[in-house]
Amino acid sequence: MSVTDDRTTAVPASPVADPAPLGLAAFALTTFLLSAANAHWMAHATGDAWLGYAFAYGGFAQLLAGMWEFRNNNVFGATAFSTYGGFWIGLGLWALLVAPHAASPVAATHDLGWILLAFAIFNTYMLICSLAVNKAVFAVFLTLEVTEIVLFVGSFGHFSSSTGTLQAGGYIGMVTALVAWYTSAAGVMNGLRGRAVFPVGKPFIS
Numbered sequence: 001m002s003v004t005d006d007r008t009t010a011v012p013a014s015p016v017a018d019p020a021p022l023g024l025a026a027f028a029l030t031t032f033l034l035s036a037a038n039a040h041w042m043a044h045a046t047g048d049a050w051l052g053y054a055f056a057y058g059g060f061a062q063l064l065a066g067m068w069e070f071r072n073n074n075v076f077g078a079t080a081f082s083t084y085g086g087f088w089i090g091l092g093l094w095a096l097l098v099a100p101h102a103a104s105p106v107a108a109t110h111d112l113g114w115i116l117l118a119f120a121i122f123n124t125y126m127l128i129c130s131l132a133v134n135k136a137v138f139a140v141f142l143t144l145e146v147t148e149i150v151l152f153v154g155s156f157g158h159f160s161s162s163t164g165t166l167q168a169g170g171y172i173g174m175v176t177a178l179v180a181w182y183t184s185a186a187g188v189m190n191g192l193r194g195r196a197v198f199p200v201g202k203p204f205i206s
Contacts (some may be wrong), residue, residue: 016071021187023065023081024140028180030058030088031173038151039168051092058088076133080126087119109162113155121147135201136183143176 033050036042042049050058064081069075094111102108127141147169154165186198 016068018187018191019068019081021184021191023062023077023085024180024184024187025068026057026061026065027081027084028177028184030054031180032177035147035173035177038166038173040078040167040170048095053093054088054095059085059092060089061085062088076126077128079102083122091115105193109155113152116148116155117151120145120152122190123148126148131204132206133174134203136179136186138204139179142177143172143179146175147173159175 001017010178030050030053037047037050062081063071063085066078066080066085069077069081085159094115099108102111123141127138127145130138130141150165150172154162154169156162158194181200186196186200187199189197190200
């Protein structure tokens with residue numbers, strides 16, 4: 001991810017536009033929709049509004065952003081966006097092809113728990129690496145880390161008693177989405193103006 005940080009006064013010339021704002025926006029919107037369902041905000045909806053966007057936006061668009069980050073020689077952004085693009089595509093496939101055939105709701109949520117645990121492990125070292133990017137990107141990975149931990153703990157619990165934990169994970173996921181949207185907006189505006197209009201903070205380590 002290469003969102004302009006507060007020390008930058010000009011955006012360096014690049015043959016490829018910064019794909020990070022697109023990747024962050026795709027991640028934020030899909031996370032928002034799924035988190036709204038987890039938080040029980042979609043009482044009068046199907047609760048599956050996230051599913052199509054897991055393929056088309058959180059998945060495909062984010063995967064494209066990851067590929068463009070390879071072109072920009074940004075290994076952090078390429079790894080993050082490509083992995084979470086794959087996460088959304090994989091989660092969509094699981095919801096369509098595996099979850100409906102689970103032996104019980106408990107088995108399905110335990111599946112989800114293992115998925116979230118695996119991505120929490122990945123996210124942990126990316127969180128550490130994000131210390132070298134900027135504070136806004138670090139905040140995205142920090143809130144995502146908490147979201148994944150709360151959700152996998154809730155998923156491994158007994159189905160009837162873990163509902164509150166999963167709902168809490170939905171609320172934290174909403175915060176994650178908002179932080180990612182802000183970081184995306186900062187990348188768009190700072191890239192347009194060539195300076196830090198929306199602050200993202202200096203990296204913790206350099």
